[in-house]
Amino acid sequence: MCVTGRRGFFVGTTDPDAANRPLRPAAARASKLVSPEEVRGARLRSVIRAASAMAAIAVPLVPAAGADPLAPGAASCLACHGEGGGLPDLATLSPDEIEAALAGYRDGTRAGTVMPRLAKGFSAEESRAIAESLGRTGAAR
Amino acid sequence: MSAGPTRRGLLTGLTAASLAAPAMARAAPRVVVVGGGFGGVTVARALVRNGIAVTLVEPATEYATCPSSNAVIAGLMPLSAITFGYDGVRRAGVTLVHDSVAGIDPVGRRVRLAGGDSLAYDRLVVAAGIGLSFDTIPGYDAAAAATIPHAWKAGAQTALLARQIEAMENGGLVVLTVPALPYRCPPGPYERASLIAHYLKTRKPRSKVVILDAKDSFSKQPLFQAAWRALYPDHLEWVPLGQGGQVEAVDAAARTVRAGAGLFRPAVLNVIPPQTAPTLCRAAGLTNASRWCPVDPVSFESSLHPGIHVIGDAAIAGAMPKSAFAAYSQAQVCAGAVASLLAGRIPPEPKLINVCYSLAAPDYGFSIAGVYGAEWDRLVTVPGSDGLSPDDAPPEVRAREAALGRAWYDGMMRQLFG
Numbered sequence: 001m002c003v004t005g006r007r008g009f010f011v012g013t014t015d016p017d018a019a020n021r022p023l024r025p026a027a028a029r030a031s032k033l034v035s036p037e038e039v040r041g042a043r044l045r046s047v048i049r050a051a052s053a054m055a056a057i058a059v060p061l062v063p064a065a066g067a068d069p070l071a072p073g074a075a076s077c078l079a080c081h082g083e084g085g086g087l088p089d090l091a092t093l094s095p096d097e098i099e100a101a102l103a104g105y106r107d108g109t110r111a112g113t114v115m116p117r118l119a120k121g122f123s124a125e126e127s128r129a130i131a132e133s134l135g136r137t138g139a140a141r
Numbered sequence: 142m143s144a145g146p147t148r149r150g151l152l153t154g155l156t157a158a159s160l161a162a163p164a165m166a167r168a169a170p171r172v173v174v175v176g177g178g179f180g181g182v183t184v185a186r187a188l189v190r191n192g193i194a195v196t197l198v199e200p201a202t203e204y205a206t207c208p209s210s211n212a213v214i215a216g217l218m219p220l221s222a223i224t225f226g227y228d229g230v231r232r233a234g235v236t237l238v239h240d241s242v243a244g245i246d247p248v249g250r251r252v253r254l255a256g257g258d259s260l261a262y263d264r265l266v267v268a269a270g271i272g273l274s275f276d277t278i279p280g281y282d283a284a285a286a287a288t289i290p291h292a293w294k295a296g297a298q299t300a301l302l303a304r305q306i307e308a309m310e311n312g313g314l315v316v317l318t319v320p321a322l323p324y325r326c327p328p329g330p331y332e333r334a335s336l337i338a339h340y341l342k343t344r345k346p347r348s349k350v351v352i353l354d355a356k357d358s359f360s361k362q363p364l365f366q367a368a369w370r371a372l373y374p375d376h377l378e379w380v381p382l383g384q385g386g387q388v389e390a391v392d393a394a395a396r397t398v399r400a401g402a403g404l405f406r407p408a409v410l411n412v413i414p415p416q417t418a419p420t421l422c423r424a425a426g427l428t429n430a431s432r433w434c435p436v437d438p439v440s441f442e443s444s445l446h447p448g449i450h451v452i453g454d455a456a457i458a459g460a461m462p463k464s465a466f467a468a469y470s471q472a473q474v475c476a477g478a479v480a481s482l483l484a485g486r487i488p489p490e491p492k493l494i495n496v497c498y499s500l501a502a503p504d505y506g507f508s509i510a511g512v513y514g515a516e517w518d519r520l521v522t523v524p525g526s527d528g529l530s531p532d533d534a535p536p537e538v539r540a541r542e543a544a545l546g547r548a549w550y551d552g553m554m555r556q557l558f559g
Contacts, residue, residue, distance in 0.1 A: 007201065069481075073492035073512065075187075075473030078556075079466055080496070080545075084434030085552025087545070113542055114496050114510040121512020122492070 071129035073122060081134070095128070095135035102127040147233040168484040169194060173252050173262040174235075174488065175242055175421070180268035180453030180468035182230055182557045184380050187476035193483065196260055200241045204225065205295035207326060208465050209550055214292060214303045215336035217503060218345075223295065224559035231500035232252055242269075245425035246448035252541060264443075264479050266450045267434070268426065269323050270294070271463075272419040278318075278388055281412050285393035289410045292333075293325060298389065305409045312347040313408030316398055318388045320415040321355045323433070325454050325463045327360035328509070330413055332499040335365065337540070338373040351407075353381045353400045354386040360462070361499055361509055361534055368501030388412070418455040425449070433457045438515035440478035441471055441486045450475050461513050467495045469553065492523070496548030506543030507534070545553060 081090045090098055104110030105119035106127070122130065170189050170193060174185045178200030185195045205224045212218050227237050245265065247489040253259045256536040273291060275282045281289065290302040306315065315337055334352050358381075359365075369377050380386040385401025391412055392398075398405050398412070403442050404421040417423070417432035427434045427443050434451040435444040435461035441456060443449045461467045470493040478488035493513045511527035513520045529543060 013484055069477050072514075073494060075477070076470040076474075076492070079469050079550050079553060082552060082556055084555050086548030087552070094382060098443035113538065113545060114252070114508050117510045117526060117528045118494060118496070118512055121494070121523040126492070 071133040072126065074130045077130065077134060090134040091136060093135055095100040095131040095137065098131035098135050101126050102131065142278075144485060157553075159498075170267065170433045171196070171261060172264050172459070172479060172483075173201075173260050174196065174266045174269060175245075175252065176268035176453070177201070177227060177230070177237075178268060178453065178468070179206075179465040179553075179557065180271055180472045181266070183237075183469050183472035183478045184266050184268060184452060184479075185235045186230065186233050186557070187473055188479060191476065191480045193362060193480060194236070195234075195357070196236045196238055196241060197230065198238045198242060198254065198260070199227070200239060200255075201296075202239055203296075205299060205353065206465070206550075206554070207293075207295045207329070208553075209364055210292065210295040210299045211301050211333040212338045212500070212503075213334060214306065215297075215340040216307060217336065217340075220296075220300050220303070221479075223299075223493065226452060228557070229558045237449075237554065242421045245421065245427075245449070247425060247449055250448055262448070264448055264450065264483065265427075266452060266475060266479065267381040267422060267455065268451075268453045269419040269421055269455055270277040271454045272423075274415040274417055276497075277415045278391055279411065280391040280393060283416060285391065288411075289391065289393050289396065289412055291331075291413055292411060293413050293416070294309065304408070306340065309345065309348065309408045309419045311345040313345065314405070315341070315350040315409045315411070316405050316407040317350060317352050317411045317413070317468040318387075318398065318400075319352060319356065319359075319413055323463060324413070324416045326497075327462050328365070328497060328499045330354075331359060331361065331365045333411075334377055334379075335368065335499075336503075337372070338369070338377040339347070342373060342376045348408075349375070350377050351405065352377070352386070352395065353388055353402065353405070354379060354381050356386075356390070357381045357383050361507065361529055362483055365501060368505060372502055372505070376381045405422055416454075422427065422451065422455050423541065427451060429457075431457065436486045437519065438520045439474075439491055440482065442478070442482075444518075459513070460511070461493065461520050464495055464497050464550075466497055467493070470494050496549070498542060498549065500543055500546065501539075502544050505536075505539045506541075506546050507539060508542055508546070 034047055080087045081088055101110060102119045105115045151238040160517050172188055172195045174181050174195055174197045177197055181197060185197045187523050188195045203224050203226050205220060209223045211221060213220050217235050232325040233235050242252055243255045251259045292296045292298040292302040303553050317334050318328060334350050337350045341350060380402050388400050390397060390399045396410055398410055422428050422434050427445055429435050435454045436442060436451050437444060438459060440449045441452050443451055452471040474491040474493055481488040496508060496510045498506050498508045507513055507530035509529050512523040514523055
C-alpha cells in the first residue's frame with residue numbers, strides 16, 4: 001500500500017482530481033489527537049503524515065512505479081556541486097567516494113570549511129542515499 | 142488515471158495542451174511561477190526538467206542579484222557583472238511572461254496580469270521576494286528612496302548607492318541603518334558595511350561608516366567584529382539597539398537620520414527598512430498576522446490557500462534564513478513536491494541546506510551553514526549541522542572561503558541564467 005525507504009513514500013490514486021487538493025492539510029497535522037511534544041522523530045511523523053494523506057484522498061494507495069526523485073537533501077548539494085560550479089562535480093565521483101568523503105567530514109577525519117558542518121546534518125544512511133543520487137550512476141545523471 | 146502509472150508515462154504528452162483549455166477538462170497540468178529570482182527561476186527550470194509546462198511571470202527583463210551587490214556598492218565590480226537576462230531561462234523551455242501580477246484568485250485558480258490577461262493554473266508557485274515597509278520609519282517612503290537608497294532590491298538602487306559613495310568627499314560620513322529580524326539576508330547589512338569600510342580605508346581614509354542597528358546581536362557577529370577590529374578600527378562603528386541604534390525618523394530633504402544615539406547628517410545615507418512579504422502575497426491572503434506567508438514545510442504549499450506554494454524570502458521557513466541559497470534549496474524541494482502532487486503522490490520528507498558566505502574584505506570570507514528538516518509543521522535545524530566558520534581561522538582559510546563564495550555565485554548564475 002505504501003513503500004518507505006530512501007525514495008520516500010509514494011501514493012498513486014485513481015482520483016483524477018487528487019492533484020488539485022491539498023494532500024496533507026495543516027489542520028490535520030495540528031490535530032489535538034497528537035501534540036508536537038508527543039511526536040519526536042521523523043519516522044513517527046512520516047506515519048502520521050501518510051495517515052493524514054490517506055484520510056484526505058480516501059482511495060487505494062499504491063507505490064508509483066518508475067519514480068526516482070533525488071534523495072532528501074541531494075538537490076541542495078547541487079547549489080555548489082552542480083555541473084560547472086567550480087567545486088567538485090559530484091557526477092564525476094563514484095557513490096563510494098562521495099559516501100567516504102561525507103563520512104570523513106562527519107567524524108572529523110577530513111578537513112574542510114562548510115562540509116564538516118553540513119555532513120553532520122545527515123546520517124550515514126542518508127549520506128549513502130545522497131551519494132547514490134548524485135554520484136556517477138545516480139538519478140541526477 | 143490508472144493506479145501506479147510511471148512518472149515518465151504520466152508526464153509525457155501532457156505538456157502540449159493549450160493554456161486556454163478549461164481547468165478540469167485537460168490532462169496536462171499548468172504550473173505558473175510568480176517571480177524571476179533565485180527561487181522562481183530554480184523552481185521553473187526544475188519543473189521543466191520534470192516534463193511539466195511552466196509559465197514564469199516576471200515584470201523585469203533583467204535580474205540583478207542581491208548576492209554580490211555589496212561588492213558593486215563598494216566599487217569592486219560593475220552592476221553589469223551581477224545582471225542577467227532571461228534568454229537562458231527561455232532556452233531551457235520556460236515560457237516567460239514579462240508582466241506584473243495584478244491579483245491572484247486562489248479559488249478560481251487564476252493569476253490576473255496588469256496587462257489584462259490572466260493565467261489559469263493547477264499549481265501556483267509564488268517566489269516574489271520581499272516588500273519594503275515604507276510605512277514604518279517616519280520620513281522614509283518610496284519617494285525618499287529615490288535619493289536615499291535602500292539598495293535592498295538589487296539594480297538601480299544598487300547603482301545609486303554606489304554612485305553616492307563614489308561621489309562622496311574624503312572625510313564624509315556614511316550611515317547605514319538596519320532593521321530588526323526578520324528581513325532578507327540577515328548578515329547582508331554587515332557585509333555591506335564591511336565592504337564600504339574597505340572602500341573608505343583604501344580610497345577615502347578620513348571617512349567612516351556608522352551602522353545604526355535595531356538589534357543588539359546579529360548574524361555571524363563574532364566573525365564580523367573580529368574582522369572589524371583587525372581591518373577597520375578607524376573606519377567602521379556599530380551602534381546596537383542598546384546604545385541608541387534604533388532609527389526614529391528620516392528627513393529625506395535634509396538627508397538626516399535621527400536615532401536614540403543622536404541626529405546624524407551623513408554624506409551618504411542607506412536606509413534598509415523593515416520588510417514583509419510582497420503586496421501581492423498580502424492581497425491574495427497568503428500572509429498571516431506576521432505579514433509573511435505560512436507554508437507546509439514539506440511541500441511549501443500555503444497553509445492558507447491550497448494549490449499555491451510560497452518559497453524564498455516571502456515564506457515563513459522556520460529556522461531557515463531568508464537567503465538566496467535557502468530560496469534555491471526550497472525551490473528544488475518545492476519542484477519535487479509539485480511534481481509529486483500533480484502525479485497524485487505524497488511528496489517525500491525533505492532535507493534542505495543553507496550556506497551563506499559573507500565578505501569582510503575582498504579576500505576575507507566566512508560562512509554560516511545549516512541543514513534543515515521538517516519537524517511537525519515547521520522547518521528546524523538538524524542538531525549539530527549548523528554553525529559558523531571558526532573564530533581562529535588563518536588568513537588562507539578566510540581567502541579560501543571568499544573564493545568558495547565566488548565559486549558558489551558563478552555556478553549558481555550558470556544554473557539559473559545559463
